[in-house]
Amino acid sequence: MKPTDIADPDYFHKVVDCQWACPAHTPVPEYIRLIAEKRYTDAYMINWHSNVFPGILGRTCDRPCEPACRRGRVEEEPVAICRLKTVAADYKSDITDLLPQAPKKKNGKRIALIGAGPASLTVARDLLPLGYEITLFEKDALSGGAMRTQIPRFRLPAEVLDEELNYILDMGVNCRFGEEITSMRDILAEGYDAVFVGTGAPLGKWLDLPGHEEAKDNIHTGIEWLASVAFEHISSVGKNVLVLGGGNTAMDCCRTSKRIGGKEVSVVVRSGFEEMKASPWEIEDAMNEDIPILNFHVPKRYIVENGKLVAMEFEKVRKEIDANGRRQLIPTGEEPAILPCDDVLCAIGQENSFPWVERDLGIEFDQWEVPVLNKSTFQSTHEKVFFGGDAALGPDNIITAVAHGHDAAVSIHLLCEKQDITKRPNPLTNLSSQKMGIHQWSYDNDISADFRFAVPHADKQVTLNDINVEVELGFDEQLAFNETMRCLNCDVQTVFTDKLCIECDACVDICPTDCITFTQNQKEPKLRTNLLAPAENDEQDLYVSDLLLTGRIMAKNEDLCLHCGLCAERCPTNAWDMHKYLFNTAKAENACQS
């Protein structure tokens, strides 16, 4: 193998598993350390710059960082990264002085943002401080998008939502709320320098089965129903409720039903429990609220009596893997299940839809009616029109919408500065030694062996009776501190200087996880299996040195390193040192680097 180029910004970034996995590349371990030091405000601002909605995301993020967390590989459960974000948000002091200001004097460029969800708001946040004049169109009366209309208040309190939305709106956005855009032609005619479409995926799917027409009044799509509850157009539901679907929307629907009158609320899914798309913790929360989940039930028809929905019929099936390895649902031949219900909530998916974008404007759509985009600039086939969030690539999550927003803001800024928008700015990186003394580091390398701490919940009697009471109480300061101590500081990198190595094996002998091997150079696949701890995760690069005195190389399995610094402590020549690697994606403000 060729020696590793650690100057490649991706190399050490990949080692910070959580940050690499985060769509917005939030510097996770850096803020976790700040929380340990009770520097909540600083921890919050690191988050705010990366992911814009720390308090919201701390409560609601899909957490792609957590399955990636190293702790899950070397112990069992990841660090509670997401809930630590909540801690930063809840315990911070007033941050208004730390927020960027929009300059009084504008730069003369006007940008239209359509839809006031996280994607558009991120674009606004990035462009306002640069002097852009931002007009934000939203069909609803309030901003927030699905964060307001879909995510129930018992998961995300209104104060948290409003606070973080206002940080952006208060910078001076020209809000045109309550205005549904029905023609892209009209918007373009207003002469904006760029238009960003962040309209989400607002189209819920129906389950069109026999009986649908008669039962229509009591069949709802999950997302429309949740929005109606959020805006208090709906405040009750029937006694028996069936929620169809196994995703997060289904979990929000069933838990909401329980709070507004549903007594017997069940979730019904076609396939197996294990195949449910909802996050494990959301399923767990629903089950904690005594909501049964029936699996292997395929819906067949709505049963209507006297013109009113009374039940649904389901065929019972089992799973089989066919010759091609595909999952098949085979009817068991049992009697169909008849489940009584007063209301049915269909939470079986949603789509983006653009009936309001005229097809003769030069904005191309593919065969699935999805806009054709450049995946890194988010530019459509119309130079001035950009898409982001769920509108761009279909329903996803808030943090992805934020990441799109940042990228689109960079593109818009480059476009307005008449630069090539495909030349993306380099990330901002910094690598610096953490050595303070022979056995002293400026980070706490004595990590805790504790298992993950659970977030305490409020009393179920209380939360089930008031839809606005937040279920999760969040970590208190002591629990939060204990949890931070589980973080392995994966951003503190082991940096190897081959010229200094005397091949004494001190690092090999001390390393708790056998990361380091001195061996003959070989082709990568062979080298990976010949390491003391074989490197099975191909996504994580090996750290490989140049030839050493004995003609061998140092090869390190980065995938299992605990960042404990013991190799560097034992190394007699400082061939190993621990360097903190800070990585931030470039935002619009850093876009014009030349």
Add this chain to the structure above:
Amino acid sequence: MQAEKYPRKTAATMSYINKPKFKHPQMQTNDIGLTRRDYEGTLTTLCGGCGHDSISAAIIQAAAEMSLEPHRVAKISGIGCSSKIPSYFLSKAHGFNSVHGRMPSVATGANIANKELYYVGVSGDGDSASIGLGQFCHIVRRRINMLYIVANNGTYGLTKGQLSATADLGSRTKSGEESQFDNIDMATLAIELGASFVARSFSGDKKQLIPLLQAGLSHKGFAFIDVISPCVTFNNTDFSTHGYKNTWENHIALSEVDFVPMREEITTSYAAGKEKEITLHDGSAIHLHKTGNDYDPTDKENAMHHINAHKKQGKIATGLLYINQSTADLHELQDTVDRPLNSLGDQELCPGSKALNDINNTFR
């Protein structure tokens, strides 16, 4: 506003942290359900880069692979950095850290008392070639069934780097002191005095060291391994023959050894013509790879000749240097009781006046 942290759970008594307990997920357990990490000792207090730590690591690996039961191992040492090594492996084994140069006496006594344990003696070149040289000679001569390791760095590390008796003529320490005398070669001395297993290795070369340790542990009789183990702090100069550089460049394996544990004996076959198999008393085996020089480790004179010939050229002969499986150990020669002394009952220890009379009668 930087507030104070909560008090730490673990008060760090040393300046560095404990080795985290996490291990790599694919780590194997051995026949008795232990992982290599279960064979560790306390965290080392030696200088980072000291060869002695690699010897600990090699012993840990060797013992884990052999599925040794830690409670069936006794570790004995003298004084010196090298004699601290037993603290850093097999914390669940028995141990005796004795006085300077006196490890052989303690090992002999222990071995006579309980012949059923594995004895691992760890000493230094100062401990065994200076103050303890006399003791060393006698334990070899008495054929104690044990593995005797000398962690040889050509210096007294613990007392800050004086030249030891194994330092080669002309070798220089970090302080600039040059050896004016010929060295004592512990390996040839051991062969000369009747050791039945003699090897030399290098702490940096675990591929070689680990099978030698395993063979030495399995060998019945006195097994001696001289391990070049650089003192990174006081004797690792470019002018030291015991430093990393010189040892990497000049150690030459007379034979390459694979160790085949007992349980694998039937399944592992050796390549005829390229390898030679030596079956040990406990049923395990050594596979000797021919290295082109047709070295025969069962020939005593030949062994001495090769070691000296290499030395003349500034080379260090390593590998299995000499093995003789037909030597009886002390217990066999003295026809001692079959069982450990602590398992004997009153009746056996005090057989009564009739037995005494019978013994006395044999002298009349």
